[in-house]
Amino acid sequence: MKASPAQNCEPIDGKTCRSICDAVGERLQRDLQPESAGLSPYLRGLLDELERRDIARPRAAESGGRGWGR
Numbered sequence: 001m002k003a004s005p006a007q008n009c010e011p012i013d014g015k016t017c018r019s020i021c022d023a024v025g026e027r028l029q030r031d032l033q034p035e036s037a038g039l040s041p042y043l044r045g046l047l048d049e050l051e052r053r054d055i056a057r058p059r060a061a062e063s064g065g066r067g068w069g070r
Helices: 014-031 041-056
Strands: none
Touching: none
């Protein structure tokens, strides 16, 4: 029986994994921007709060917290 591709892959280190996750996240944020005109003020406020928290939260890799690949 053939092994699946995931079983034949070598693991990647935490720094590489973090870089991949960051790049994917940036691309999703860029490509999936909500159109502000179609959102209710309440929903726009929730999205703004989420963005503020994301900006204020130190990245796990920089702060020594838990990160991917550990």
